Amino acid sequence: MAVRKSISAMSGAEKTAFINALRQLKTTAVNGRNYNWYIDQHVTFFSRTADNISHAHQAPSFFPWHREYLRLLEIDLQTVSGNTDIFIPYWDWTGGASPFTADFLGSITNGSVSxxxxxxxxxxxLYRSSIQTPFLQRRVGQNASRPSAATVSAVQSWQVYDQSPWNSTVSNSYRNRNEIELHNRVHNYVGGHMATREAPNDPAFWLHHCNIDRLWWLWQTSRGIDTYQPRTGFTSGVIDNDETMRPFAAGRTPSAVRDINSLGYSYA
Known part of the structure; x- marks a missing residue:
């Protein structure tokens, strides 16, 4: 079972193994996927699809969609490297540790990662970049600040998972509060490619979303693991608890990914 650690708890060898596996996956397909496949899926499912369903954002499936997305990447990194100890680390943006260091994601935080x-x-x-540049771009701290521990605590205190109208306007919704006040804020804090729909061009994407998944898991262990809404039926425009999330395999529903213990990973 993979144990996902904070970036502050990673050894130098673990950092090197993680970034080298990402580089390998850029040019080598495993399990029918390479790194650019992940960028394709994020671009495709970032907003409503042609059948008018929201999968990855501004909808209840925000958390489970990204949980499955991270799970597949972790498996692919382990496969391409031959190292089953590789894990996706989480970046607790309320702490002092930064991923933007010379030995990890690169020390350039303002401009081109040249x-x-x-x-x-x-x-x-870069792949499918809407920013016309050959270099990865970052604008750390220029457009937003990091969420504080107090903000995280306030978001984690919301008790209702989600409710109608199941989008970015609902107020009494843990999912929407997290997505807007934590998730979106960190994307804008990093800026550059992280502030676009092709955000996975920057590997900071995975560390950020791993922390979002960790916070959801902490919320689940407090509020209930099986708390996804909407439950069943045919709720217009969103994924119900037992509906398959695209583009994942049949049966990869919010219900199927609700418990990380059954998915083969845990958080340190």
Missing amino acids: SGNFSPAWGWS
């Missing part, structure tokens, strides 16, 4: 880790010379290329 040298060091995740630069083109290192072996990282």
